Amino acid sequence: MIGVMLTHRVLLAVLVSGSLSLLERSSASQPVPSFPPLVDGTTLSYRQKLTGALPSPGRELRWTLSVRGKTVQLDARVRSCPAPPLAKSGPAQPCTQAFGKPLVSYRGRLDRRPYGLELWLSTEQPSEGFPSELTLNCLRSVIGVLPAGANLLPGDACKGDGPPPRWQPTTPRDVGVWHCAVKDESNGPWNGYQVVGPLVFAAGAGVEWIYVNNDCAGQEGAFRLPSEGS
Secondary structure (H helix, E strand, O other), rough: HHHHHHHHHHHHHHHHHHHHHHHHHHHHHHOOOOOOOOOOOOEEEEEEEEEEEOOOEEEEEEEEEEEEEEEEEEEEEEEEOOOOOOOOOOHHHHOOOOOOOOOOEEEEEEEEEOOOOOOOOEEOOOOOOOOOOEEEEEEEEEEEEEEEOOEEEEEOOOOOOOOOOOEOOOOOEEEEEEEEEEEOOOOOOOOOOOOOOOEEEEOOOEEEEEEEOOOOHHHEEEEEEOOOOO
């Protein structure tokens, strides 16, 4: 009996050791996401796109966050973009319209908290659809981001008689971001309709939130990497 118990313990130790080894190899193949620094001299950007058959043309909003000491500036610029094709294949038309001058500019201060950051912002020239004051609570987060050019394949988003809408490619990768929720406003995903929505800032070229509204062919949003030159 003692020999059997020892054998079971040895087998258990081997199984645990093997499982840990697999976990170590799995985690080693997926690097830990790094978070963008919000320090003096930082400039980060984030895009929100509303596209599809409804409305037409689509709308793209670009946010730029600049940090200078404890002073921060948040600018919002807008442009119109063509809708992607409803066909199951074929790339979306490139958006060639340039971003104009800021639609609205906020200035304020940045306060560092143990849990993250708070941004207190206001503007002297509010624009329609944008509040005169913004309070952002920013936390380090990890989000799944689709590759650049990922699009929503049409399906049945209403009755459900056919296949559901689906993103292609479907495999996201983890990206470290500052997820900035807007105080006193819906924390739901931005859909382009009178909601500033959460702002998400990543390093480098950043990320974009694309919301596709093709009525019953698909109404969904997802984070994806921005295309080069867009």
